[in-house]
Amino acid sequence: MSLNQLVDSRDVRFIIFEMLEVEKLNRYDHFKDYDRSVYEDTLNLAEKIALEQFYTSNGDGDKIGLKFDANKNEVTVPESFHKGFHAYLEAGFHSLAFPQEMGGMGLPSTVSMAAAEYFNAGNTALTMYCGAITGAIHIIAAFGNEAVKNMFIPKMMEGKWGGTMCLTEPGAGSDLGALKTKATRQPDGTYLISGQKIFISNGEHDMTENIIHPVLARIEGDPEGTKGISIFVVPKYLINPDGTLGARNDMICSGIEHKMGLKGNATSTLNFGDNGRCVGYLLGKEREGMKVMFMLMNAARIHTGVQAEAVSSAAYMHAITYARNRIQGAHITQSMNPSAPKVPIIEHPDVKRMLLYMKSTIEGMRMLCLFLAYHEDIMHVSKSADEVKASTGIVEILTPIVKAGISDAGWLVTAEAMQVYGGYGYCQEYPVEQYARDIKVFSIYEGTNAIQSLDLQMRKILMNPEMFNYKCLKKYIADTVAKAKGIVDDRYIAPVARGMEKFDEVITMMGKQLQEGKFLALVANATPMQQAMFPLIVAWLHLWSLTITIPKSKALLGDAKGADRKKILEDNPEAAYYSGR
Known part of the structure; x- marks a missing residue:
């Protein structure tokens, strides 16, 4: 398998298996036959196909592009797309989360979304052809009569x-x-x-x-x-x-x-x-x-967030590889020494700052996507009305944030990846230039981010009965804040707790504006509200992850300091992961 410059596979597994504990979904009958080994095999296969078939064709989509025959009204895609497209379909990734009785595999959406990150990071233009099959099947299965379902679904499930x-x-x-x-x-x-x-x-x-x-x-x-x-x-x-x-x-x-x-x-x-x-x-x-199409549109909006996270992940992974290999300048501590050895740019403080910003943002976006997918699973398979209602509330309030928040942040992350490359990043010989062009549309299509912000503000919060969606999210955040005490340093807890208090004040103010009919002021602040809510949610998810990584890091590192600590981190990838997370 090629070097993975697309997705941090260890981080994917941390979120799925250690944060969300996805294998516990087998408490539901729908997932009872699956365990971690099945999910691992699925992710490994997704990574393999993404690296060997999707990533290798990504440049062809950009440089060779499409051929349109105006006489035949036909479009020809690059030849390399066919191989990846059919490998994806033959492996069943388009039907991964469909029930077995439909011909799917019946795996959790959480695992399906994690697999989708690999494909989108490899070649998001190609992945769109694949994902469109899944979306169309969903609404035909949900709303078509028997004749329509029988006419279309079997061939679509076959990928034909x-x-x-x-x-x-x-x-x-x-x-x-x-x-x-x-x-x-x-x-x-x-x-x-x-x-x-x-x-x-x-x-x-x-x-x-x-x-x-x-x-x-x-x-x-x-x-x-x-x-x-x-x-x-x-x-x-x-x-x-x-x-x-x-x-x-x-x-x-x-x-x-x-x-x-x-x-x-x-x-x-x-x-x-x-x-x-x-x-x-x-x-x-x-x-x-519109009722029917909203089912497809909501799925498309979530997938747009996954696309943005995946493309920015690939940009970051390329940037960190470049920073490790690009030799330029002496270390800052040796800047006055003309004979000082040159170092990789990853040792320069501002490059470290950029990489850490990208890393933390991408990890936050990944946690957000998979947390939403986990609640989609519960929403669809739980027999408890209360569970279904609560998970539906989480999915509803997070959908516009996944779409708008991640597509905005992904654009900024990808721009920062280009900055790490310096002038080379602006040139077509290096992949981040394509990533920057590919990612921009995600804030525009499937409903502009302004529309997502209005949807979040009005339908998902202020006009949601008793603001149930918002209360569900607040409970998760409050529970994490309570759990973090005694595990995580207060300097990481306090900003989340304070942020939630301040956001409550904003929601109260907006509720009053709605009652008083001050619609211009209300609507004008929809996007700023969404842009404030996104980093608050990312901060909460990072706090949640710290409640897991800090104890595990301490168990592996003990009281080691200095050279001893450095050696453990160099020799033990797990210690390095938890320490860096």
């Missing part, structure tokens, strides 16, 4: 058919209620779809024989705005009664975007029904399209 999510139009971006795509009822129960969608990730490619498009549209005569929106499944190729591919549906890719980053992913313009013959199948009930 791809998926997308078709929301955005030229005049309907963040304001989806303004969409113009139209659906017309047909006597056979199908609908004819007509309209145009833009900025559709994975919208056209040559890695699957068919692509299945969930499409938002308004049925003729239904009301304007979001209340009149329905959702339909529109295949690229129609399906014969025996399940084989039929004629080409009346929908085409009319072009792809030329983007700053993610150049290996086809961001497509899709035209539906130019000839009046585009067939679609209703998902769920008429005029409930």
Whole structure:
């Protein structure tokens, strides 16, 4: 296996097995057949495929890019993408968390998300093609009738058919209620779809024989705005009664975007029904399209946070490798000595500062993603109504923070990784330049971060009945603060406790503004509120981790100091990990 410059695998395992203790999920019937060895094997395989198939093709996506044939309305991806795509599907990673009765493996979302970090760190543009299949299966399984499920799910579970999510139009971006795509009822129960969608990730490619498009549209005569929106499944190729591919549906890719980053992913313009013959199948009930799509959108927002964390992780891992090998200048203590030996730049204090900032931020982002995934698992499999309610509250309040907080922080981390490289980092011969271009879009797509902040402020906190979501999160933080006393130095506990007190004051003030109708002041502070909440949550997660790492570090290091301590840290990777964490 290649050198892992993508993800800190030891840190992944610390969070999953020591913080979250994911193997204890086998107390639920759904996970009773799984143990740590299964999860370890899954992560090891994800790492192997990510390093050998995804990472090696990442540069091709950026430099070779996509080929669009305007005569055939077809997109060709780099040849190297095919190998990784099919390795991912053959290993079953697209169906890892689906129930076994659907043909999936039924593993926890916690493990599935940890595996996703490897793939996104390796090649996030390629991973998007893979993940879109999973998302489309989710909503078809949840809202499709039996005929629709039988028509599409088996081939998608086999990885033979791809998926997308078709929301955005030229005049309907963040304001989806303004969409113009139209659906017309047909006597056979199908609908004819007509309209145009833009900025559709994975919208056209040559890695699957068919692509299945969930499409938002308004049925003729239904009301304007979001209340009149329905959702339909529109295949690229129609399906014969025996399940084989039929004629080409009346929908085409009319072009792809030329983007700053993610150049290996086809961001497509899709035209539906130019000839009046585009067939679609209703998902769920008429005029409930937003309800259905929100299931897919929430999953996409969480995945966007994972993408941002993963890409910034790869940027950091490359930066630390570069800093260990780049020789430049004498140590600061020898700066006046012209004959002093030159040292790796990792020994320079400001480089250490940058690397420590990146390390702590990435570890915080990783903990946040996996903590949310753990509660997704409980939410889906627990038979206790109270457990389900509490875990649902955690997932709801953390989803916009995972999306917005991590995508903002990931951009800053990646910029800092480029700074470690100096001028070389700005050049295309080094990978951090691509990481910086790839990561920027994560704060923009799947709902801009301003929209995430409004969602957090209004729907997930202030307008949530009795602010239940917020209370669930506060309880976790309060429990950690209490547990940390006697284990962790107060200088690490006090900022979290004080931060929570101050944040309570902010929420109280905002609640008063809402009651008094001061909406302009309230909305203007949605993003600053989210930007304050994110580091508070990261600080809490680090405090939680210290309650575990400090006792383990002490057990391994004892009272050793100076040279003795240094030798233990050099000889014992576990001691070094806990000490550094």
